[in-house]
Structure formats: C-alpha cells, structure tokens
Amino acid sequence: MLQINHLEKIYRTEEVQTKALNNVSFTVQEGEFVAIMGPSGCGKSTLLNIIGLLDEPDGGTFTFAGTDVTHVTERRRAELRKTHIGFVFQSFNLIEELTVAENVELPLIYLGVGATERKEKVQRVLEKMQIMHRRNHFPQQLSGGQQQRVAVARAVVNSPRLILADEPTGNLDSSNGNEVMELLTELNEAGTTIVMVTHSEHDARYAHRVVRLLDGQVVLENVRV
Amino acid sequence: MLKNYLLVAYRNLLRHKGFSFINIAGLALGLTACLLIGLFVHDELQFDQFVPDGSRIYRVYTQQTTTETPESHASVSPMFATTLKQEFPEVEQTMRILMTGASLNLLQAGEKKIYVEDGLIADSTFFGIFQLPFKYGSPTGALDGTSSVVLAEEVARNFFGDVNPVGKELKINSTTVVVKGVLQSGLDKFHLKINYIIPLAAAQLPQQRMSNWGWQQFYTYVKLKPGADVRQTQAKLRDYLTQKVQPTLSENDKLTSVPYLQPLHEVHLYSSSFKYDSSVKGNITYVKALGVIAGFILLIACFNFVNLATAKSMQRAKEVGIRKTIGASQQQLMLQFLSETVLLTLVSVVLAAVLTSLLLPVLNDFTGKKMAFDLLRNPALLGLLAVLTLVVGLVAGFYPALVLSSFQPVKVLKSAVVTDGIFGRVQWLRHGLIVVQFALSVFLIVCAFVVFQQVSYLHNKDLGFNRDQIMFFPMRGENMNKQYETFKNELRQVPGVVAASIGYGFPGDQVAGDGLIVPTNGEKKEYPTTQLMVDYDYIKTLGLQLVAGRDFSKELTTDKDHAFILNETAVREFGLGTPQQALGKTVQWPVWNDKNPDSLKVGKIIGVVKDFHYKSLYDRLEPAVLQIFPGAYWKVAVKLKGTDVGSAVEGVKQVWTKFSPENPIEYRFLDDNFDEMYKAEDKLKSLLWVFTGVAIFVGCLGLFGLATYAAERRKKEIGIRKVLGADVSSIVALLSKEFMVLVVVAAVIAFPLAWLAMSRWLQDFAYRIDMPLWAFGVAGLLAAAVAFLTVSYQAIKAATANPINNMRVN
Structure with missing residues (x-):
C-alpha cells in the first residue's frame, strides 16, 4: 500500500542544514500494522508527516496505493487525506469549541456527506468507541483516555484505508494507553492499515513489525516482535 | 457546513x-x-431634492471683480430677472424675492398678535418655479394682486387653528391681506425658510428702482426650458451685460461683478461664503x-x-x-x-x-x-x-x-x-x-x-467696542418712530440704564453700504463705504474709542448736517494720512432721498474711531463712516449696568409700552448676535x-x-x-x-x-x-x-x- 524509496528530507536554517531523513526506504502492505521507533529527533515524525501528505520530501519517491504522490498539488493532498487517511495524535488535537459529536462529524462535513448519513455514522462510531454518553460534552470536560478515544473515532469515522498514529499513548496512563492500543488493533484486524510512531516498546508489540530509525536512516527493519 | x-x-x-x-x-x-x-x-445632501424640475432651476448670483478676493453676492439687481425673461428664449420662468433682512413683522388675525420672521416678498411666479405642495388653496394665482398671502401650515394653525383659512383676512403690520393658500408642513429641506409669502406687487416699488442695475436687492431664480444648456445661458448673459448694458450706464454706475447661474441643488451647501444671502445654509x-x-x-x-x-x-x-x-x-x-x-x-x-x-x-x-x-x-x-x-x-x-x-x-x-x-x-x-x-x-x-x-x-476677540449688556430692538409703531428723542430720553431715566442710542448700523446687525466721495489729489473719488447712521450717543453706548478728533456734539448745530467720523481703515484706504491729518478734510455723501437724487451732504471729518468689528470675523474690516442721519433710524441699543439686569429690562419694557402699546416688545442682546454668527x-x-x-x-x-x-x-x-x-x-x-x-x-x-x-x-x-x-x-x-x-x-x-x-x- 505504501512504497517509500530513498526518501530524503532536509531542514535548513540560515546557517545549518539538518538531514531529517536520509535515504529511507521501506514498504507497508495493505492491512499491515507497522510501528516506527527510534530516539527523539531521529526523523520518525517527519516520516509520518510525509506519509500523511502533510509534508513533502526533498528527494526520493513515495507511492500511495499504487499512485506516485511525491509531488502532487496541495488540493490533491487534501483530497487524499480526507478520503483515505485518518490521523491520531499524541496531544489528541480536538477542536475545543466543538463537542465530541461535532469533532467526530467534521471529516464527514469536509467530505460532503449528507446530514442524515453523518448522524448515523457518528452514532455508530461513538458507540463502537464507547463514548456515546459523552457525545454532547466538550473535549476539555473529558479525561485523556476519553479524548483519545474521540480522536480515534474521528480518525475512523469515514472508514479510511490508512490510520497514522503519532505516539497515540504518549499522554495517557497505562490502562488508558492499553485501551487505545486495543482499539487500534481491532481496527487493524477489521482491515485498516496502521502506521504508528512510538517510543514505547510495549506499544510496538501490538504491531506486526517495527521499523527502527536513527539519525534519519533506517537501521533495522522487518523485526517481528 | x-x-x-x-x-x-x-x-x-x-x-x-x-x-x-x-x-x-x-x-x-x-x-x-x-x-x-x-x-x-x-440629510444635508437632500436639500431641495424634492423640488420638481429642480435640475432646471438656477439661482443668479454675482461675483465682485473689484474686491481683493472674489466675493459672491446672493442678492442681485431686479433687472436680471427682467432681462433673462425678455431676452433669453431658453428661459421658461424667472422669479425674484426681495431681500428684507431678518426682520420681524407683526401678524394679526382677530385678537391674536404674533411676531413672525421669515416672510418672503416674491414675484407671483414663485410657485411656477418652486412647485411646493399646498394643504389648502391652489398655487395658481395665489400671489396675484397686492393683498394676497400664502401661509406656512404652522403659521396658519397658530392663527386659525385646524380649519381651512383660505379667504380669511390677516393683518401684516397694518396692511390687511387675504389668505390664498396654505403650504403643507415639512419643508425643512427647502433652502428658503418660509412662514408666509406676499406678492412683490404689494411692496409697490417705484419703477425707477426696479429697472436699476445698481440696486442689488433681490434673490433671483430662473427655470430653464428642458434641454437648455446652462453654461451657454450663463455665457450669453455675461456677453449681454458687457455689450448691451454696460454702454448704457454712467461711469459711476458701471457693473463691477460677473453673474453666475447656481444650480438649485448647490444653493444650500455651496453658498457658505456668500454675502447678502438669507437662505438656510450648510457648508460643504x-x-x-x-x-x-x-x-x-x-x-x-x-x-x-x-x-x-x-x-x-x-x-x-x-x-x-x-x-x-x-x-x-x-x-x-x-x-x-x-x-x-x-x-x-x-x-x-x-x-x-x-x-x-x-x-x-x-x-x-x-x-x-x-x-x-x-x-x-x-x-x-x-x-x-x-x-x-x-x-x-x-x-x-x-x-x-x-x-x-x-x-x-x-x-x-x-x-x-x-x-x-x-x-x-x-x-x-x-x-x-x-x-x-x-x-x-x-x-x-x-x-x-x-x-x-x-x-x-471668534467669541472673545476684542471687537473694538463693548458688547456686553446691550439690549437691542427695533422701534415699532408710528408714535415711537416720531417721538424717538423723547423715547430715548425716557429710556435713559430707567434705573440700571447707562446709555441709549438710536440708529441704523449696530454691530452684529445689518449695515448699509454706499459710496462716500473723498477728494484725492484734486480729484473726487467715490469709495464703497459702510454707512453707520448714528446719533449723539452711539460712540458712548458702544464704548468706541476715538483715536483723533471728537465725538458728535448736540451743542454744535453743524454736526447734524456737516460732520463725519471715519474708522481707521477708511482713513488708511482713502489715503488721508494719519488720523490726525484726516481731521478737517471735506467729504461728500449722496443723501438717501428719493425726491432729489443728486443732493449731496457735504461735511468735515471731525473724528476718527479705532477700528471695531461690526460684522463677523469672517469679514475683513471695511472703511466705515459714522454720521447723524435721523431719516434711517430704526434700531435701539440700550446699555445696562452689570447689576440687576432683570429690573432694568422690566423698566425698558414699561417705557416701550408707553410709546407703542399696540406692539409687544421683541428684544435680544447684542452679544447674542455675535454668538449666532459662529453657530456653525x-x-x-x-x-x-x-x-x-x-x-x-x-x-x-x-x-x-x-x-x-x-x-x-x-x-x-x-x-x-x-x-x-x-x-x-x-x-x-x-x-x-x-x-x-x-x-x-x-x-x-x-x-x-x-x-x-x-x-x-x-x-x-x-x-x-x-x-x-x-x-x-x-x-x-x-x-x-x-x-x-x-x-x-x-x-x-x-x-x-x-x-x-x-x-x-x-
């Protein structure tokens, strides 16, 4: 599903050039659950942003579902994001002015889904995430675990083919963290491809395999945990 | 979404x-x-927009060519209307309104007597130019004859209540007129303030005056036929004046101004600097x-x-x-x-x-x-x-x-x-x-x-005279006008009254202008001069300062007919040297006297007063002459003591009632006149x-x-x-x-x-x-x-x- 070849990303400030990604290559098959690990600053998040079409590489190619998307327009990226990709962040990133249900509904609005269908889908996914009773609350009224469940609900509400999770348990205690990992595993078992960036060896065990990065380079791959 | x-x-x-x-x-x-x-x-831009055919209506005004900066005058000779109507085929209608100054007239119906200002004296074509809506009566023929009047709705209601007053009689001062129509109220966006209109024919002005190009006493309006080009008409009018009118005038009467046709819609906002204009003015x-x-x-x-x-x-x-x-x-x-x-x-x-x-x-x-x-x-x-x-x-x-x-x-x-x-x-x-x-x-x-x-x-500048505590009013009634000397003497007896003066030409009030003939280098030259018609108490009442010579004196009988006092500006502009040097020089003035238009008052300069501002500070000081001329007296200024003004005013009122019981007194204070000038x-x-x-x-x-x-x-x-x-x-x-x-x-x-x-x-x-x-x-x-x-x-x-x-x- 994802084909990454010789990917490079360079950050430039006035005086210093930093290679965030250096000749990174790996593939992710449809239905796989892949964890990307490595120390802080190794380029994990940069890689995830490129996969999520939020950032562009400076070299190499990136193929998404058979299409070369290395250098497509911003409009096309937005299109691909909203139809195929769901995001889960460490800091949840819910919109504070919107209720739980409204936050989950948002991707459907941008997709142009009709109101009745939106309502149904939101209800279904909230029930699935066991957060239905909190549907009219605002994010700041929820616990961290609940917030992350809402974020996962939002990521999956339009049934994307790929979920990108950036340290999804980083801000959670262990029991809440486990719950979220169980959720992701369930989604993966239902057929969704998942790429997750994590620091946690514990979380990485949920994945089918681990890609380890160091200083912008892949140092180990295909390690089954 | x-x-x-x-x-x-x-x-x-x-x-x-x-x-x-x-x-x-x-x-x-x-x-x-x-x-x-x-x-x-x-609201300001809406002025006169409601007048039908307003885009074809123009006001005639003139711009002086002799003054240092161009000065626009809203009042013009009656001959403009006559000429435009007779000689210009593109003119549909003309109309004149007599400039009367802001005077109050006593209107009376039955027992009810009220002073009313803003009465217009206009040609019978008034409603042909301004098709104003009538509440009662009809505009056709409303200003025909010499004894008709058209009232504003508010005035009509004051006198006759809510009934239709058309056909009823009304007295204006002592003349009886018949109500021919009542205008609808709500004319607050019209540039003329109207309380009533009487026909110009009622004023019975002598033909000799009405055909005079020098008598600039009328607001004049023109309505052009549809399609006429106003610029052409204006150019033709100027040509007509230079070619046909100027040659017929004597050297002293030559026109010194250029006429303009001002669109009706500009009258309100674009006339703020106009002189002799009594329309409701805005300022663009x-x-x-x-x-x-x-x-x-x-x-x-x-x-x-x-x-x-x-x-x-x-x-x-x-x-x-x-x-x-x-x-x-x-x-x-x-x-x-x-x-x-x-x-x-x-x-x-x-x-x-x-x-x-x-x-x-x-x-x-x-x-x-x-x-x-x-x-x-x-x-x-x-x-x-x-x-x-x-x-x-x-x-x-x-x-x-x-x-x-x-x-x-x-x-x-x-x-x-x-x-x-x-x-x-x-x-x-x-x-x-x-x-x-x-x-x-x-x-x-x-x-x-x-x-x-x-x-x-503007409010506090030293105007060269003392404007405080001066009660000011016009004389009314035959008795008072005839016995003005006795009236003044009795006013002076009132406790709290310091001085009293009767004349025409008080500061802040209207003043007259006329030529003064001054001998210069052996030649006689006529200078336009403000004429202040005063009495022996004017200088004292207003607190003017003499810089040379003396005040008028009752004891010297020649002062009445053979003495003039100038202001400093006059001395300077007439080239008379220092104020001291000006004393004793002879000047002449063509007396205001209809019987003998050529009679001259000849006299000596007996004094020079320090310049004082009798007009608003918008206007530069002009040469002014003070002289004794009882024929023009009609305004009274009474200087009161600072303490207990109330009882002094009461005293003045009592004297008034003695001399003019049929007319109520209408007074104000002189400094109010000045404050009013700077309202804008x-x-x-x-x-x-x-x-x-x-x-x-x-x-x-x-x-x-x-x-x-x-x-x-x-x-x-x-x-x-x-x-x-x-x-x-x-x-x-x-x-x-x-x-x-x-x-x-x-x-x-x-x-x-x-x-x-x-x-x-x-x-x-x-x-x-x-x-x-x-x-x-x-x-x-x-x-x-x-x-x-x-x-x-x-x-x-x-x-x-x-x-x-x-x-x-x-």
Whole structure:
C-alpha cells in the first residue's frame, strides 16, 4: 500500500542544514500494522508527516496505493487525506469549541456527506468507541483516555484505508494507553492499515513489525516482535 | 457546513469574551459614529431634492471683480430677472424675492398678535418655479394682486387653528391681506425658510428702482426650458451685460461683478461664503470633513479587528492544523474565518443600529434637524446595513482569514505554543495599522485643538467696542418712530440704564453700504463705504474709542448736517494720512432721498474711531463712516449696568409700552448676535470633540487588546528577565517601548497633514489665530500618554506576575 524509496528530507536554517531523513526506504502492505521507533529527533515524525501528505520530501519517491504522490498539488493532498487517511495524535488535537459529536462529524462535513448519513455514522462510531454518553460534552470536560478515544473515532469515522498514529499513548496512563492500543488493533484486524510512531516498546508489540530509525536512516527493519 | 462555521464562531465569541468585547464594542461605536454622520450628511445632501424640475432651476448670483478676493453676492439687481425673461428664449420662468433682512413683522388675525420672521416678498411666479405642495388653496394665482398671502401650515394653525383659512383676512403690520393658500408642513429641506409669502406687487416699488442695475436687492431664480444648456445661458448673459448694458450706464454706475447661474441643488451647501444671502445654509467643507472623520473612525475600528485577529491567530493555529489534516482546503478555511468576521460585524451592526436610534434625538436636537432612523419603514436603510455588514466584515476579515488559512499543519500542530517566527510577517502589518490609527487620532486631536482655539478667538476677540449688556430692538409703531428723542430720553431715566442710542448700523446687525466721495489729489473719488447712521450717543453706548478728533456734539448745530467720523481703515484706504491729518478734510455723501437724487451732504471729518468689528470675523474690516442721519433710524441699543439686569429690562419694557402699546416688545442682546454668527463653528467644535473622543477610544480598545497579546507572547521572556534581576519598571519600559515608538512615528506623519488641513480652514477667516504650535505638542503628548496608560496596565500586570509561572509557558 505504501512504497517509500530513498526518501530524503532536509531542514535548513540560515546557517545549518539538518538531514531529517536520509535515504529511507521501506514498504507497508495493505492491512499491515507497522510501528516506527527510534530516539527523539531521529526523523520518525517527519516520516509520518510525509506519509500523511502533510509534508513533502526533498528527494526520493513515495507511492500511495499504487499512485506516485511525491509531488502532487496541495488540493490533491487534501483530497487524499480526507478520503483515505485518518490521523491520531499524541496531544489528541480536538477542536475545543466543538463537542465530541461535532469533532467526530467534521471529516464527514469536509467530505460532503449528507446530514442524515453523518448522524448515523457518528452514532455508530461513538458507540463502537464507547463514548456515546459523552457525545454532547466538550473535549476539555473529558479525561485523556476519553479524548483519545474521540480522536480515534474521528480518525475512523469515514472508514479510511490508512490510520497514522503519532505516539497515540504518549499522554495517557497505562490502562488508558492499553485501551487505545486495543482499539487500534481491532481496527487493524477489521482491515485498516496502521502506521504508528512510538517510543514505547510495549506499544510496538501490538504491531506486526517495527521499523527502527536513527539519525534519519533506517537501521533495522522487518523485526517481528 | 455554514452551520458548523457559525457554531464555532459563536462559541469562539463566548470563549474569548475580552477579545469579542473589544472588537464588537469598537466596531459598534465606530459604526454608530458613521451612521450618525451618514444620516447628517445624507440629510444635508437632500436639500431641495424634492423640488420638481429642480435640475432646471438656477439661482443668479454675482461675483465682485473689484474686491481683493472674489466675493459672491446672493442678492442681485431686479433687472436680471427682467432681462433673462425678455431676452433669453431658453428661459421658461424667472422669479425674484426681495431681500428684507431678518426682520420681524407683526401678524394679526382677530385678537391674536404674533411676531413672525421669515416672510418672503416674491414675484407671483414663485410657485411656477418652486412647485411646493399646498394643504389648502391652489398655487395658481395665489400671489396675484397686492393683498394676497400664502401661509406656512404652522403659521396658519397658530392663527386659525385646524380649519381651512383660505379667504380669511390677516393683518401684516397694518396692511390687511387675504389668505390664498396654505403650504403643507415639512419643508425643512427647502433652502428658503418660509412662514408666509406676499406678492412683490404689494411692496409697490417705484419703477425707477426696479429697472436699476445698481440696486442689488433681490434673490433671483430662473427655470430653464428642458434641454437648455446652462453654461451657454450663463455665457450669453455675461456677453449681454458687457455689450448691451454696460454702454448704457454712467461711469459711476458701471457693473463691477460677473453673474453666475447656481444650480438649485448647490444653493444650500455651496453658498457658505456668500454675502447678502438669507437662505438656510450648510457648508460643504464641514459636510466633507465629517464624512472623512466617519471614514477615519470606521477605518480605526476595522484595523482593530485585523490587528487583534492576527495577534490572536496563535490560538487559532492549532484548529487550522487539525482542520487541514482532516482535509479542509484553504478556501474552506477562509470561508470559515470570513463568516466569523461577518457574524461579529453583524452583532456590531445590530448594536450600532440600537445606539443610533438612541442617540439620534440628541443629534437632531443639536443640529435642529428632523432626521429619522426607521428601519422598519425604510427597507433601503435595512439594505444599506446589510451591505455595510458584508463590506466591513469582508474588508476587516480578509487579511486575517488569509493568514490563518495559510498555516501549515506540520508546523502548527507540533508545539503547544506556536513560536512567534511564523507570525513575524504579520508584525509589520500590525505595526503599520497602529501607526495609521494613531496618526488619524493625532490628526483629529490637533484639528480639535485648533478649531477650539479659533472658535474661542471668534467669541472673545476684542471687537473694538463693548458688547456686553446691550439690549437691542427695533422701534415699532408710528408714535415711537416720531417721538424717538423723547423715547430715548425716557429710556435713559430707567434705573440700571447707562446709555441709549438710536440708529441704523449696530454691530452684529445689518449695515448699509454706499459710496462716500473723498477728494484725492484734486480729484473726487467715490469709495464703497459702510454707512453707520448714528446719533449723539452711539460712540458712548458702544464704548468706541476715538483715536483723533471728537465725538458728535448736540451743542454744535453743524454736526447734524456737516460732520463725519471715519474708522481707521477708511482713513488708511482713502489715503488721508494719519488720523490726525484726516481731521478737517471735506467729504461728500449722496443723501438717501428719493425726491432729489443728486443732493449731496457735504461735511468735515471731525473724528476718527479705532477700528471695531461690526460684522463677523469672517469679514475683513471695511472703511466705515459714522454720521447723524435721523431719516434711517430704526434700531435701539440700550446699555445696562452689570447689576440687576432683570429690573432694568422690566423698566425698558414699561417705557416701550408707553410709546407703542399696540406692539409687544421683541428684544435680544447684542452679544447674542455675535454668538449666532459662529453657530456653525461652535457645532463643528463640539462634533470634533465628540468624534475625536470616539476615534481615540476605539483606537485605545485595539491597543489594549494588542498589549494584552504582546504581554502574553513575551511572558516567558519577562519571567527569565525577572529571574536575572530585572525590576518592574524596566519591564514596563521594555513592553511599552514597542508601542511608544509607533506613536512617535504616527505623530510625525500626522503633524504636517494636520498643519495643512488647519491652515486651509483658517484661511476662511479674515481674522484668525496663528497656528498654535502647542496644539501639536499637546496632541502628541496626549496620544503618547493615552497609549502609555493603555499599554502599561498590561505591562505592569505581566511584570508583577510570578516569574516561575511565566516560565512554565512552554
């Protein structure tokens, strides 16, 4: 599903050039659950942003579902994001002015889904995430675990083919963290491809395999945990 | 989608109450000022627009070619109407109104007697030119004959109640007239004030006068036939005067002016400098100035919005990142932010509409207008508000929307607080806008100070005579006019009366002009001179100062027919040397006497008075001559003692009743006449204060908001500085410096502009203050002080906060 070849990303400030990604290559098959690990600053998040079409590489190619998307327009990226990709962040990133249900509904609005269908889908996914009773609350009224469940609900509400999770348990205690990992595993078992960036060896065990990065380079791959 | 936008917008408004308040209050205040000014300007522009065929109606005025600066006179010779009607085929109709000055006439019906001003004496073609709506009667033939009158509705109601008075009799002074019609009320947007109109034929003016090109006593109107070109008519009229009229006139009577045809729609606003004009005048300069101020205030309010929205964008960045990650396009986000601004503007517009309805009565009271702000009955107004909402919302919201919607999710989602780097590029814009806001404020403050100074000068300048406590009224009734000497003597006996004078030509009242013949270098030359027809007590009553010679004296019998007193300007302009040298010189004056037009009064200059201002300070002092001429006496000035004015006035009233029991007394005080002259300036002054205050307040609201965000942004820096040993004052200075520099830049920009604008305004006054330099200094300091106070509140708050808390920001 994802084909990454010789990917490079360079950050430039006035005086210093930093290679965030250096000749990174790996593939992710449809239905796989892949964890990307490595120390802080190794380029994990940069890689995830490129996969999520939020950032562009400076070299190499990136193929998404058979299409070369290395250098497509911003409009096309937005299109691909909203139809195929769901995001889960460490800091949840819910919109504070919107209720739980409204936050989950948002991707459907941008997709142009009709109101009745939106309502149904939101209800279904909230029930699935066991957060239905909190549907009219605002994010700041929820616990961290609940917030992350809402974020996962939002990521999956339009049934994307790929979920990108950036340290999804980083801000959670262990029991809440486990719950979220169980959720992701369930989604993966239902057929969704998942790429997750994590620091946690514990979380990485949920994945089918681990890609380890160091200083912008892949140092180990295909390690089954 | 829109519902989602509005929902977020609404919750955002509630969440950031301070921000919302600043924006909404600023915009609402700005819009209120704009709406009020807009209503005023609209009302001024509506003058005479209701007159049918108004685009074909013109007023004849002349511009003097002999004066130093061109001087426009609204009253012209009666011959213009005659000539235009007879010689110009494109003229459909002409009409003249006799200039009578602001005189009161006693109207009487049955037992009811009321003094009424603003009566017109007009050609019977009046309603052919101005097709005014009638309540009773018909315009056809309403001014035919010599004994008809058309009344204004209010006057008719005063005398006859609510019944139709057509056919009933009315006395004007002692002449009986018949009511032929009643005009509908609501003529407040007509340039002529009408209480009643009587036909010109009733005045029975001698034919010799009506065919005189030198007697400039009429307001003259022309209606051209459809399709006629007014420029051609005007050119033809000028040619006619040079070719056909001038050759027939004697050397002394030659015309010294050029005629113009002024469109009816310009009479109200474009005649503010006209002399001998009694129409209801506006002033296009003031209308334009107010329009500009309204624009300024709205601009300041819009800038607030742009500034606060971009400053606050750090808080919205995360939301933008999330929405983009989920798949929102930049257009969708722009639309979202624009709809937020429009919503916010809508709230402000609604508030402004409420404020406007509440404040309009105050403005109406102040301007004497009857403006209405009735949204339900005026769909156009509602439409205008809708357009205003959209335009202000889009203008103010466009740039912030562009900035916000262009954020990159990768950059804004990562850190909890977005660093200032991304926002650096909007910093220059924010600073630029603050500079513009403060430049506008400083500009307005300087203008307000200069106008204040000039207006005080107008009111308080030493006019060369003592204008305080002088009671002033015209004589009425045959008995009083005949026995004016006895009347005056009895007035002087009243306790509390210091002196009394009877004459024609008192300061602040109408004065006559005529030629004075002065021998110069062996030749006799006639100079246009103000004629002050006085008695032996005039100089004493007004407290004029003699700089040479003596006052008129009753003991010297020659003073009555052979003595003149000049003012200093006359001595100078006639080339008579020093005041002392002028004494004893002979001058001549063609006596106002219909029986023998050639008779001359010959006499010697017996005195010279120090110049005194008998007209408004708009007018340069002119040569003036004082002489004893009882034939023209009709006004009385009574100087009262400062103490117990009330009983002195009572005493004067009693003497009046003795001499003229049939007429009630109508008096005023001389200084009121002068104060009245500067009413427009007084109003301008008040309006400037109010709107300058609004502009500064709205600007400060924005500055306060920005200072809040600046303090927020630099919290960590402040914490670190404090830990390193900075004290409160150095941190306040640090935070305030950023804004104070902007105020200084603003002042540097505003000063020359204010100087230019105010120099031009002052040019209109013949007597004016020097540009007050202190106004600039004080305006700059005031703006700086207001800015400092606004900013320092936030600065002190930030500086006194616990540094440890501040450093935990990141």
